[in-house]
Amino acid sequence: MASRTPPPDQFDRRLIVPMILGSLLNPVNSSMLAVALVPIGIAFGAPPSETIWLVSALYLATAVGQPVVGRLVDLFGPKTLYLVGAALVGAAGVLGALAPNLGTLVLARVLIGLGTCAGYPAAMYLLRTEGRRTGKDSPAAILSALAISVQVFSVVGPTIGGLLIDVGGWRAVFTVNIPLAAACLVLGALRIPTRRTLEASGLVPERGPARLDPLGMVLFGGMLVTAMLFLMDVQASTWYLPVAAVVLGALFVRQELRTPDAFIDLRVLGGNTPLLLTYVRQILAYVVSYSFLYGFTSWLEAGYGLTASQAGLVMLPLFAVAILTTALSGRSPALRSKLVVGAIAQVVACSGLLLVDADTSLVAIVCLLVVLGVPQGIVGLANQNALYFQADPDRIGASSGLLRTFTYLGALVASAANAAFFRGGADTSGLHDMGLFTAACGALLLVVVLVDRSLSRSRPSRRTAGATA
Structure with missing residues (x-):
């Protein structure tokens, strides 16, 4: 980092831009592709059932990679992983811009998914170390800024993507990764501290020999991959995929319970009920969001x-309401009320899809998106804030990576559902089926919020008694 020493009681503002930029790489790539699927399908003569792999490939790679990279951040510090991830994103931008076929584009999306795994765990890790340095354990303003920036680009991405496509064709949504990755590399190299620097400052304990759990990581990845491949094309002939997922899951649990320095400490995680419920809320909320x-x-x-x-452009009201809602609610510690309002708004918006068809006025469609902007702005923020207090501080990278994993599992479930609902094309009948499915997810989210008593406290407990016993 630069030589200037930040004030001892203030967050180091030099970290904010690289933290936000690294965390944005995934939502930028997720949202811009939404308006590129149709032109890409036309360019390669591919139906929606094939182009949906551009979505699924990124989320599958990210769902597997996030907790793995998060654990590496915990062990080795944020800087190296951040820079390697940015380099992968830049390389994927070049590959996507030159791709001669759909398969190459899918490979580029896998690289983007892996490359964007480091940004968010690195940001949460830095938040923890800055909290220790300043003595302020509740960086609400920084958490809100992180959430607002992600919300902005998650929703404004389709608008930016549409404009890029109009100017440079669909390949522009891949090319834009090159300057973004370059900015991350420069800022990350200049501003993010190394693990050794943090150890010398006393902000993190000195690390002994690194003990990885490669078998646990492989089993975890295999479990997710086989389960998601089945969800992407549910049919009797692929019965072996869910069976393989169950077997790999059982082996993963066995491995983690027997390993002293496990990839995912299931003993601690299993006793931390509030954190588990946060993960459940995350997947339900993002099934709706990505649908x-x-x-x-x-x-x-x-x-x-x-x-x-x-x-x-039609998606812009969603963007505006999401940003406004996040900004207004960001500093409030009332997690339960935010989540109740968000879940109800999801149910209302999804139920509204049942009334939409090709003759629906644009005004009515915009009103529906305005309603959806409310949960878009507060649910993810509330879950992120809950995790900050619920997670084991020594595993904040892995825990925040798992939060993103459940986000992308929600995206994968949404992709699988969309592939089923729109098998013959994105028609109104499929849209109504999607409305029923997402309304049910919103209702289940509301139930999970109401039964979680820990949310009644302004700061959720980091662990339950069972986790500390």
Whole structure:
């Protein structure tokens, strides 16, 4: 980092830009692709059932990679992992810009998924170390800034993607990764401290010989991959995939319970009920969010007749309400009320899809997106804030990586559902099926919020009694 020493009672503001930029790489790539699926399908003559792999490949790679990279951040510090991830994203941008076929594009998306795994765990790790340095254990302003930036680009991404496609074609949504990765490399190299620097400052304990759990990581990855491959194309002939997922899951549990320095400490995680419920809320919320992002956006183009840029502009009200909601609620510690309001808004918005068809006025569609902007702005923020206090400080990287894993599991479930609902194209009948499915997910989210008593406290407990016994 630069030589200037930050004030002892203030967050080091030099870290904010690289933290936010690294965390944004994944949502930027997720959201921009929403309006590129149709033109990519036309360019390669591929139906939605094939182009959806561009979505699934990224989320599958990220769902597996996030906790793995998060654990590496815990062990080796944030800087090296951050820089390696940024380099992968830049390389994927070049590959996507030159891709001659759909398969190469899918490979580029896998590299993007792996490369974007480091940004968020690194940011949460830095938040923890800065909390120790300043003596302020509740960086609400920084957490809110992180959430707002992710919300901004998650929702404004379709608009930016549509404009890029109009100017440079669909390949532009891959090319944009090159300057973004370059900025991360420069800022990360200059501003993010190394593990050795943090140890010398007394902000983290000196690390002994690193003990990885490669077998646990492999089993975890295999379990997720086989389960998600089955969800992407549910049929009787692939019965062996869920069986393999169960077997690998059982082996993973056995390995983690027998390993002293486990990849995921299941004993601690199993006793931390509030954190487990946070993960459940995350996957439910993002099944709804990503169903809208990809399914509804595709319907706007194929079923409602809008162009890619028009579909992106129609999504702007969602962006505006999400940002406003996050900004207004960011400093409030009342997690339970945020989540109740968000879950109810999801149910209302998803139920509204049942009334939408090709003749629905644009005003009504915009009103529906305004309602969805409320949960988009507060649910993810509330879950992120809950995790900050619930997670074991020594495993904040792995725990925050798992939060992102459950985010992308939600995205994968949404992708699988959209592939089923829109098997013959993004038509209105499939949109109504999606509405029923997502309304049920929103209702289940509300139930999970109401039964979690730990949310009644302004600061959720880091561990339950069972976790500390």
